[in-house]
Amino acid sequence: MATPTIDRDAAVETPPSKKSRRAARIAEAAGAGWKLLIFKVVALGLIDALALYAALVLFQSEQWVAAIAVLVVTGVANWVYFSRGNLPAKYLIPGLIFLLIFQIFVAGYTAYIAFTNYGTGHNGSKESAINSLMLSAQERVPDSPAYELTIVEQLGEYSFLVTNPDGDVELGGVDRPLEPVDNAEMDGGKAVALPGYNTLNFSQIVANQEAIAAIAVPISEDPNDGSLRTPDGSVAYVYLSSLEYDEAADTMTDTRTGTVYSDVGTGAFTSPDGEELMPGWQITVGFDNFVRAFTEESIRAPFFSVLTWTFVFAFLSVFTCFAMGLFLAIVFNDPRMKSKKYYRLIMILPYAFPGFLSALVWAGMMNQEFGYINVVLFNGADIPWLTNEWLAKFSILLVNLWLGFPYMFLICTGALQSIPDDVQEAAKVDGASAWQIFKSIKLPLLFVAVAPLLIASFAYNFNNFSLIYMLTGGGPRDVTADVNVGATDILITMVYKVAFVGSTADYGLASAFSIIIFLLVGTISVIAFRRTKALEELN
Amino acid sequence: MKVNKRSIAAFGAIAAVSALTLVGCASGGDADSGEENESAGEITVWVDADRAGVLEDAAKDFTEDTGVAVNLVQKEFGEIRDQFVQQVPTGEGPDVAVGAHDWLGTLVTNGVVAPVELGDASGDFEQVAIDAWSYDGQVYGVPYAIENIGLLRNTDLVPEAPTSYDDMIAKGQAAGTEYAFLVGLDPEAADPYHLYPFQTSFGAPVFGSNPDGSYNAGDLQIGNAGGQAFAQWLASQGAAGTGVLNTNISGDLARENFVAGKSPFFLTGPWNVPAAEEAGLNLAVDPIPSAGGQAAQPFAGVQGFFLSSESENKLAATEFLVNYIGSEEVQTALYEVGGRTPALTSAYEAAVAADPITAGFGTVGTDAVPMPSIPEMGSVWQYWGVTEGAIINGSGGDPVELWNKMSSDIQGAIQ
Numbered sequence A: 001m002a003t004p005t006i007d008r009d010a011a012v013e014t015p016p017s018k019k020s021r022r023a024a025r026i027a028e029a030a031g032a033g034w035k036l037l038i039f040k041v042v043a044l045g046l047i048d049a050l051a052l053y054a055a056l057v058l059f060q061s062e063q064w065v066a067a068i069a070v071l072v073v074t075g076v077a078n079w080v081y082f083s084r085g086n087l088p089a090k091y092l093i094p095g096l097i098f099l100l101i102f103q104i105f106v107a108g109y110t111a112y113i114a115f116t117n118y119g120t121g122h123n124g125s126k127e128s129a130i131n132s133l134m135l136s137a138q139e140r141v142p143d144s145p146a147y148e149l150t151i152v153e154q155l156g157e158y159s160f161l162v163t164n165p166d167g168d169v170e171l172g173g174v175d176r177p178l179e180p181v182d183n184a185e186m187d188g189g190k191a192v193a194l195p196g197y198n199t200l201n202f203s204q205i206v207a208n209q210e211a212i213a214a215i216a217v218p219i220s221e222d223p224n225d226g227s228l229r230t231p232d233g234s235v236a237y238v239y240l241s242s243l244e245y246d247e248a249a250d251t252m253t254d255t256r257t258g259t260v261y262s263d264v265g266t267g268a269f270t271s272p273d274g275e276e277l278m279p280g281w282q283i284t285v286g287f288d289n290f291v292r293a294f295t296e297e298s299i300r301a302p303f304f305s306v307l308t309w310t311f312v313f314a315f316l317s318v319f320t321c322f323a324m325g326l327f328l329a330i331v332f333n334d335p336r337m338k339s340k341k342y343y344r345l346i347m348i349l350p351y352a353f354p355g356f357l358s359a360l361v362w363a364g365m366m367n368q369e370f371g372y373i374n375v376v377l378f379n380g381a382d383i384p385w386l387t388n389e390w391l392a393k394f395s396i397l398l399v400n401l402w403l404g405f406p407y408m409f410l411i412c413t414g415a416l417q418s419i420p421d422d423v424q425e426a427a428k429v430d431g432a433s434a435w436q437i438f439k440s441i442k443l444p445l446l447f448v449a450v451a452p453l454l455i456a457s458f459a460y461n462f463n464n465f466s467l468i469y470m471l472t473g474g475g476p477r478d479v480t481a482d483v484n485v486g487a488t489d490i491l492i493t494m495v496y497k498v499a500f501v502g503s504t505a506d507y508g509l510a511s512a513f514s515i516i517i518f519l520l521v522g523t524i525s526v527i528a529f530r531r532t533k534a535l536e537e538l539n
Numbered sequence B: 001m002k003v004n005k006r007s008i009a010a011f012g013a014i015a016a017v018s019a020l021t022l023v024g025c026a027s028g029g030d031a032d033s034g035e036e037n038e039s040a041g042e043i044t045v046w047v048d049a050d051r052a053g054v055l056e057d058a059a060k061d062f063t064e065d066t067g068v069a070v071n072l073v074q075k076e077f078g079e080i081r082d083q084f085v086q087q088v089p090t091g092e093g094p095d096v097a098v099g100a101h102d103w104l105g106t107l108v109t110n111g112v113v114a115p116v117e118l119g120d121a122s123g124d125f126e127q128v129a130i131d132a133w134s135y136d137g138q139v140y141g142v143p144y145a146i147e148n149i150g151l152l153r154n155t156d157l158v159p160e161a162p163t164s165y166d167d168m169i170a171k172g173q174a175a176g177t178e179y180a181f182l183v184g185l186d187p188e189a190a191d192p193y194h195l196y197p198f199q200t201s202f203g204a205p206v207f208g209s210n211p212d213g214s215y216n217a218g219d220l221q222i223g224n225a226g227g228q229a230f231a232q233w234l235a236s237q238g239a240a241g242t243g244v245l246n247t248n249i250s251g252d253l254a255r256e257n258f259v260a261g262k263s264p265f266f267l268t269g270p271w272n273v274p275a276a277e278e279a280g281l282n283l284a285v286d287p288i289p290s291a292g293g294q295a296a297q298p299f300a301g302v303q304g305f306f307l308s309s310e311s312e313n314k315l316a317a318t319e320f321l322v323n324y325i326g327s328e329e330v331q332t333a334l335y336e337v338g339g340r341t342p343a344l345t346s347a348y349e350a351a352v353a354a355d356p357i358t359a360g361f362g363t364v365g366t367d368a369v370p371m372p373s374i375p376e377m378g379s380v381w382q383y384w385g386v387t388e389g390a391i392i393n394g395s396g397g398d399p400v401e402l403w404n405k406m407s408s409d410i411q412g413a414i415q
Helices: A002-013 A018-031 A034-060 A064-082 A087-114 A126-137 A202-207 A209-213 A288-295 A297-333 A340-352 A355-365 A372-377 A389-418 A421-429 A434-462 A465-471 A491-499 A507-536 B002-026 B028-037 B049-066 B077-090 B101-109 B119-124 B127-132 B165-174 B192-200 B225-237 B251-259 B270-278 B314-325 B328-338 B345-354 B356-367 B377-393 B399-414
Strands: A138-140 A147-154 A157-163 A169-173 A176-180 A185-187 A190-193 A227-229 A235-241 A243-246 A251-254 A260-263 B042-047 B069-074 B096-100 B141-148 B150-154 B207-209 B215-220 B265-268 B283-286 B299-308
Touching: A034 A064, A064 A087, A087 A507, A126 A138, A126 A243, A147 A190, A157 A176, A157 A190, A202 A209, A202 B049, A202 B314, A209 B314, A288 A297, A288 A507, A297 A340, A297 A389, A297 A434, A297 A491, A340 A389, A355 A372, A355 A389, A355 A465, A389 A434, A389 A465, A421 A434, A434 A507, A465 A491, A491 A507, B042 B049, B042 B077, B042 B314, B049 B069, B049 B314, B049 B328, B077 B096, B077 B101, B096 B101, B096 B314, B101 B141, B101 B299, B127 B141, B127 B299, B141 B314, B141 B328, B141 B356, B150 B270, B150 B356, B165 B265, B192 B225, B192 B265, B192 B377, B215 B399, B225 B377, B225 B399, B251 B265, B251 B270, B265 B270, B270 B283, B270 B356, B283 B356, B299 B314, B314 B328, B328 B345, B345 B356, B377 B399
Parallel strands: B042 B069, B042 B096
Antiparallel strands: A138 A235, A147 A157, A147 A235, A157 A169, A169 A176, A185 A190, A227 A235, A243 A251, A251 A260, B096 B299, B141 B299, B150 B265, B150 B283, B207 B215
8 A cells, every 4th residue: 555655745746747737638628629629520520421321221211210210319419519518418428329229229129029929920011911822822723834925015014925835826914814816926936026016025024023923814704714924024824823812801712612811800811710821910919928928838837947947047156156256366366376377367268268169068078978077087987967957957057157257256356456455454453363354354345346246147147048058958858748848947948949949939929038037137136236235335 | 638539539439330230220221222223123142151152153144144133142041041031021131042941831931932933844853852842832942952861881891781770780780890880869859850761661750741742730640650669669779778879979979980980880961971081981872771661761951042922023033043043054063062962853863973972862862751841840849859869868768658748749739
């Protein structure tokens, strides 16, 4: 504590020190701010230009909300930085913008999704669902011939000039069934032009492909014969649609079975006996996802065992890592310890590897028969590290300890070094033992600094998806149980399995779960932070 | 001064970043340029890095012939499915993307793919490839490569192909190597994909078939008598039996051991051939030996290119798919970079004639069945592997009971 005092004295005695010169500069800048003003104008001008460009692009692609948001945010920023006063806002605005984008928007969007049925089969708008159903319903009539096609145009209306495999030439258009023509210009057995009509070349076809792809030319007056459509502009095939959409009644009719599918408000066309046509579309479903989260059998049955293990895992992870980190920090903080720089460097290493990679490496090392741990460390023992229910839980904690202690070591080292030595010296003078100093002085002071980090660490481990997923995948699973949940599954991995099993994804349910987990972790954190306030009063 | 300057500069950076982020969120820029170029004609194709080079050449030809530009966007193969599903409904998706046929269930259920009319060209492709890319009677893509597993044999250790599973084990033991036969398994989830040929050799496919060859999700066959016989066989080959199937030998360990000459047989796909060839092994690809007496049918995975249902350039995109990606030139070029058997019959025959390893996998592939792409398959995987793992490890009790339990669990999950 002696050195800083000397420094301070020196600063007082020699007037033109660095600090005072800088203070003078700041005072001068605050007074005559023309340089600052120019800088401000240039910087804000650049930002405004960028924002304007962004807004234009957004308006053009009809992203109204985002465009208006960009303009409003830029407007507010301009007002804040050009007005006099508003000093707090000048400092807060950048942070607030980040908060808005990365926290509030994300949380709000998740909450919104939680109230929809967004997921496999309910992926887009009703319009695109109808479009997609109609596309898939177009089936080529089996064994029907392919027609050579030339697209011709007259007065802005397109017609199909087709040559059937027998060499007959016919012409037809939308609502104009095919009729034979005899004056077509032929080229190698294919009709390529017709007097009075313009023949479209490929680039003209491409330029109007949306209109052309939509053309269906009836084969005859009888709609059951099907109609000609072209997938590529050069060949036409006979298609029959297996579905018919009635726009007025908003129903889909299966032309083969006569079943009528109607929109019953569940986000899909549904037949009277409950069969749904997929794809459906996205709708809001109220609290359905939250109800399902608590009633679905695959979730309800293992919920409490999984919840318990999640708490145990999160708590023990924090506790073991903190205990180990603190112990090492105290050891390496001891002045008698030599070359601590190098030891500390090595201590950080596990922290420097990507966690998921370490988890995979550990999974290999814990292989029952060929893993390094069994083969080398246990001399060929047959320990089922990852396939026994309890050992797997232990392994998870062990690997997490390896991954997590360097962080705790770092923050404990920092916190320990910030505890003033004189407090300890005073305690020593008063006759306290080393244990008493640690327990009554160092630890409480340490907790003031690290308690918020411990809470954050708890929240992190509560959702430590990558470790569980990479190391055990939630397993081992009890094959005699009905549900796809293993012994080491925590809430978030269970949710992942429930919401994203195989090729189906249920974003609505997953979002509802993340909100439930958020409420859980949030509640615990609030309670814990309240507690730490008591600690701060120690100081 | 310094303080203020810095905070303003920082704000500038932040505002710029946030503006860009917002633009990025909306990704309006791409859509905009796409719309502008539409009159000139442009199709956007999502393709993985390996395929991009070949497609560049095909795209150049296409543009020369038709005047339609092709915008190739490189994507990570594994991410294409989900990004396609998410982006197509917003109108920001591509016109065409590369993918695997077992994505079809997801893609069709989400309404993001459109059928591709191959027309008379459909007869030019291998039947299994067309079957794989069919869904509800419609073809949804142009296939380019077929991939299936086969039995890799180290010809220095065993000169002749085995005739049955037992014969293979006998030959493997006679070779005197550490392992008679290798297949990569997972300690927990075994590997239903690699074990499937043995399962089908007992006459137990996952699903029954419709008359048109597609899978019928209502007809779960996995728990039939053949399936139960397979379960018993698994137990007899597992930890409590001969120990040939060992769940501690992962795919990596199996490859390592095979490359080191520790086993004459390795049940795997073409992806492990380069490693073995680099190690100087003399290889042959044999048909997968039958364990249950019937034909051992592996799953075939078929890769192809498919069309977006929201594409505004369907005619041009279909033209590109059918007549360029479906051409022998492109199919052969794709085979040369990927090593997977081509799906177009003419390209397939040329590839088979030129390379005995490809011919070997191709021969096995004639027995292969498409991996089911129906969404119900997701429910199958989650019970299938762990049950096989438990049976092999002898950890769950009676194998037939476990198998029946799995079958009823799958049945319950499907409904």
